[in-house]
Amino acid sequence: MADRESTAVGYRLRMQPPDLSTYPDAVKLQWFEWVTELGLEQKLRELRKGWDKNGKTHRLKPRTIKYRKSEVGPVHKRAPRGVPALDVSRVMALLTGRAHLSSAEFWWGFDSVTGRSFAAILHYWADDQGHDVFGLSPQGTGWVTAEAMKKWAAWKAAGGYTRPAVSPVGKSFSKIAVLKPVTEIKGRLDIRNMVVSGGESQIEKAIEAGRFPGFRRLNMRGEQWKPQNNMPGIRPMRRAPESPVTPASVKMTPTARVQELSDYTTKTFGIPSHVLDTAGFTSRFQGAAIDKARAAYDPKTRAIYWNLNSPAWENPAKHFETQRKEKLLVDPRPIGVAHHEVGHALLHAELIRRHGLEEGTKRYWDLARDEFKTEILLRLQFKKKTSRVAVLDKNEFVAEIYSGLVIGRTYPAEVLALYDELGGVRPWSP
Ligand SMILES: [Zn+2]
Numbered sequence: 001m002a003d004r005e006s007t008a009v010g011y012r013l014r015m016q017p018p019d020l021s022t023y024p025d026a027v028k029l030q031w032f033e034w035v036t037e038l039g040l041e042q043k044l045r046e047l048r049k050g051w052d053k054n055g056k057t058h059r060l061k062p063r064t065i066k067y068r069k070s071e072v073g074p075v076h077k078r079a080p081r082g083v084p085a086l087d088v089s090r091v092m093a094l095l096t097g098r099a100h101l102s103s104a105e106f107w108w109g110f111d112s113v114t115g116r117s118f119a120a121i122l123h124y125w126a127d128d129q130g131h132d133v134f135g136l137s138p139q140g141t142g143w144v145t146a147e148a149m150k151k152w153a154a155w156k157a158a159g160g161y162t163r164p165a166v167s168p169v170g171k172s173f174s175k176i177a178v179l180k181p182v183t184e185i186k187g188r189l190d191i192r193n194m195v196v197s198g199g200e201s202q203i204e205k206a207i208e209a210g211r212f213p214g215f216r217r218l219n220m221r222g223e224q225w226k227p228q229n230n231m232p233g234i235r236p237m238r239r240a241p242e243s244p245v246t247p248a249s250v251k252m253t254p255t256a257r258v259q260e261l262s263d264y265t266t267k268t269f270g271i272p273s274h275v276l277d278t279a280g281f282t283s284r285f286q287g288a289a290i291d292k293a294r295a296a297y298d299p300k301t302r303a304i305y306w307n308l309n310s311p312a313w314e315n316p317a318k319h320f321e322t323q324r325k326e327k328l329l330v331d332p333r334p335i336g337v338a339h340h341e342v343g344h345a346l347l348h349a350e351l352i353r354r355h356g357l358e359e360g361t362k363r364y365w366d367l368a369r370d371e372f373k374t375e376i377l378l379r380l381q382f383k384k385k386t387s388r389v390a391v392l393d394k395n396e397f398v399a400e401i402y403s404g405l406v407i408g409r410t411y412p413a414e415v416l417a418l419y420d421e422l423g424g425v426r427p428w429s430p
Contacts, residue, residue, distance in 0.1 A: 003141055009107040009108065011134050015148075017149065031148065032099035033099040036099045036104040043095060048092070051133075053134055070085035082131065094118045156292060157389065257316070258306045261306060265304055271304055272301070272304070274304070281308075284305060285298070291309065294306070299364055303345075304345060320333055327387055336403050339406045340402070343399035347395065347399065347402075364395065367423075371394075382415060382418075394418075394422055401415065
């Protein structure tokens with residue numbers, strides 16, 4: 001079926017990811033809500049420019065400009081065709097959208113001036129003046145598809161399929177020990193807080209003996225550390241400028257890499273963390289395409305699970321470079337994933353502290369359902385200052401801001417105000 005389709009009172013958009021059909025209805029609806037929202041945003045842009053459904057403009061004759069009128073607001077003589085009163089013009093103000101399971105539907109509402117659907121006037125434009133607005137332009141359709149696919153990728157990367165829509169809450173939750181507060185490790189090198197390959201005492205001895213090769217770690221792209229010199233025997237110890245950074249061996253298998261991240265999560269933040277293969281991971285989180293997820297926090301056990309067979313771990317440099325380019329994550333590195341999941345865990349712990357286990361857990365899921373729907377401007381503003389994943393919903397927002405704060409990022413007061421209000425914790429406050 002074509003992506004674009006005209007109807008009597010409006011038009012529909014039908015593009016969707018190839019795997020959407022394998023998801024439950026709630027997820028299909030979510031996709032077409034994105035298409036609806038983006039489709040409205042784009043169509044308003046096109047109407048503002050005076051475009052028709054093919055992205056073409058039709059010049060207004062001087063006489064038309066002279067006698068232009070609007071029933072709804074002050075007329076701007078030079079405004080594009082169809083929108084004499086600019087944003088309050090009916091073609092824009094009456095445009096409405098709704099998500100269905102297999103399409104996003106757009107139509108023009110009832111017009112109080114003519115007493116009919118405003119589409120009647122738009123049909124007149126199309127038939128009489130050759131200016132047909134019943135559809136989104138091909139380039140606009142391309143933009144909506146690309147933006148929606150980015151949200152789709154972000155949602156998948158954030159383990160969106162673990163949400164209540166797919167994996168309902170209401171089951172019993174096992175109690176575990178209250179999470180330990182985060183220890184401050186900024187600005188000092190505490191090997192008890194670092195994950196190292198080899199026992200602590202061995203390493204301490206090696207340092208004393210001058211044989212310790214230094215803390216190797218992930219570079220900015222999340223790949224293995226490349227030593228910059230070839231001093232035999234010993235290399236200078238390098239310190240992270242701002243963050244607790246997990247050291248990584250130079251040659252790491254995906255298994256070693258993921259195990260190290262998992263150990264780092266437990267040892268540094270005191271949150272239970274486990275590595276699972278895809279079979280274990282998918283049975284724990286249950287949901288289509290969960291096999292691609294990198295890691296996820298499970299409120300039922302209050303532990304973080306790592307998906308050993310996520311494609312991300314096969315080539316982290318490539319994977320996280322894409323994440324960085326797409327501005328998906330505040331910290332697009334493997335360690336950023338650890339901090340992000342820790343952010344979820346600490347949010348849950350804080351909500352439990354404030355409201356008790358049951359109510360705290362309920363609020364945790366409520367935040368995952370709160371997609372900034374009624375705060376579109378706030379969402380756009382915060383997206384620029386944070387990441388795409390951060391504005392998927394308020395639970396992701398807290399996890400992302402935490403992953404930024406823990407490496408010393410600063411945020412505007414309004415971002416932090418929301419973060420605190422929602423239950424976000426400051427990494428180094430007592
Ligand atoms: Zn998340």
